[in-house]
Amino acid sequence: MSFAAAAVALATLSGCVSSGLDLGVGNKPDTSLLSGSIDPALDTASDDAIIADAVAEAKIKPGYIQDIPWNNAITGNFGSVSFVRENKSVGKVCRDFIVSKHSYDGVMQYTGEICRTRLTKSWSLKQQG
Numbered sequence: 001m002s003f004a005a006a007a008v009a010l011a012t013l014s015g016c017v018s019s020g021l022d023l024g025v026g027n028k029p030d031t032s033l034l035s036g037s038i039d040p041a042l043d044t045a046s047d048d049a050i051i052a053d054a055v056a057e058a059k060i061k062p063g064y065i066q067d068i069p070w071n072n073a074i075t076g077n078f079g080s081v082s083f084v085r086e087n088k089s090v091g092k093v094c095r096d097f098i099v100s101k102h103s104y105d106g107v108m109q110y111t112g113e114i115c116r117t118r119l120t121k122s123w124s125l126k127q128q129g
Contacts, residue, residue: 047072047101048125051081052114055097056123058084070099077103092117094126 054070058081071078079100086095094115101108113126 046074047077051099052125054081055084055095055114060084060086077101
């Protein structure tokens, strides 16, 4: 192979290598793909319902710290109830609790209360804060 032929072959190859492979990405991000983001209202409501169920089903052991795990397959959030205390006031039974929540927003800990009236026998979330 002559020197001229080798130089032409090398120049051709270097042009292919330096131009790279263009996948259509360019300098802009691909905005055609969307994440499966979760509606915040759905996030709070479905997590609250699962947490309230976990607290309602808890076997209360006075003097013991509870560790009741919960998870929400819809939102991917999870955590545990670490304290449940039952109290009875006029006409209803309530359970105060402390819960941790691991979500895309980070890790949080908050308190809540569920109550059950004698009439309905169903638990309902009273407050959170």
